[in-house]
Amino acid sequence: xxxxxxxxxxxxxxxxxxxxxxxxxxxxxxxxxxxxWGSKTKKPCNCTRSQCLKLYCDCFANGxxxxxxxxxxxxNNTEHGLERFKAVKACLDRNPDAFQPKIEKGKTGDVTxxxxxxxxxxxxxxxxxxxxxxxxxxxxxxVCKCVGCKNxxxxxxxxxxxxxxxxxxxxxxxxxxxxxxxxxxxACLLAQAEEAEKEGCSTCLAEHRIIEEFGKCLTxxxxxxx
DNA sequence: GAGTTTGAAACT
DNA sequence: CAGTTTCAAACTC
Numbered sequence: 001x002x003x004x005x006x007x008x009x010x011x012x013x014x015x016x017x018x019x020x021x022x023x024x025x026x027x028x029x030x031x032x033x034x035x036x037w038g039s040k041t042k043k044p045c046n047c048t049r050s051q052c053l054k055l056y057c058d059c060f061a062n063g064x065x066x067x068x069x070x071x072x073x074x075x076n077n078t079e080h081g082l083e084r085f086k087a088v089k090a091c092l093d094r095n096p097d098a099f100q101p102k103i104e105k106g107k108t109g110d111v112t113x114x115x116x117x118x119x120x121x122x123x124x125x126x127x128x129x130x131x132x133x134x135x136x137x138x139x140x141x142x143v144c145k146c147v148g149c150k151n152x153x154x155x156x157x158x159x160x161x162x163x164x165x166x167x168x169x170x171x172x173x174x175x176x177x178x179x180x181x182x183x184x185x186x187a188c189l190l191a192q193a194e195e196a197e198k199e200g201c202s203t204c205l206a207e208h209r210i211i212e213e214f215g216k217c218l219t220x221x222x223x224x225x226x
Numbered sequence: 227g228a229g230t231t232t233g234a235a236a237c238t
Numbered sequence: 239c240a241g242t243t244t245c246a247a248a249c250t251c
Contacts, residue, residue, distance in 0.1 A: 046246070048245090048246085049244080049245065049246085054235070054245080055235055056234080056235060056245045056247090057245095091235095094236085117234095119233080120233065122232085122233080123232065124231090128232080129247080129248055130231080131232090132234080229249105229250085230249080230251095231249070231250090234244105234245090235243100235244080235245080235246105236242100236243080236244070237242080237243070238240105238243090
């Protein structure tokens with residue numbers, strides 16, 4: 001029984017290693033093609049210490065060879081194929097998804113792309129290019145572990161005016177919603193925030209839940225009987 | 227352009 | 239797996 005499971009585990013390990021090796025070979029080959037074609041326009045890197053063989057290097061992380069970069073002591077080229085292959089394999093051993101795109105398209109029917117791993121920003125508020133989500137021009141999601149996130153969906157003035165046009169057609173004035181309604185809405189949002197805090201949700205997730213709650217409140221205002 | 231800040235990746 | 243270090247890009251002055 002135990003030896004059987006050990007055997008299965010061994011098989012898995014070998015299979016994973018083989019997969020990584022195959023993936024590494026593919027990446028090395030694709031990199032060679034990019035270098036020889038030289039057609040792909042990409043941002044040049046400026047690496048000095050990583051030899052462009054670690055994921056710190058954008059070229060390497062994207063599976064590209066360095067081409068017209070400003071890097072020094074670069075090994076991410078055809079002359080150092082073996083070193084590059086070893087580096088790719090080492091990355092894949094650490095993380096089999098290391099060379100997968102970080103931004104995944106939303107599931108079928110969901111048009112919102114999101115960061116695969118999410119960000120971990122603490123000081124930028126996810127509102128500067130330090131944040132991988134912000135840099136990719138997408139909002140943070142529930143997979144993010146960021147603190148003080150400002151990179152969330154928000155209503156802009158145009159959306160608000162469009163909403164008012166819709167409400168006008170129904171003789172509802174968004175800007176004249178009674179104090180009672182505002183108070184009730186705030187109470188709902190506060191309750192949602194407290195619940196999120198009690199459940200230990202991340203700031204980002206809590207914000208998402210509050211926004212969702214706000215959406216529900218708006219629906220209630222527009223369709224009081226629903 | 228030099229120095230600082232930032233967060234991902236790598237390392238321990 | 240958490241804490242620390244290294245790294246290169248983003249940012250500020």
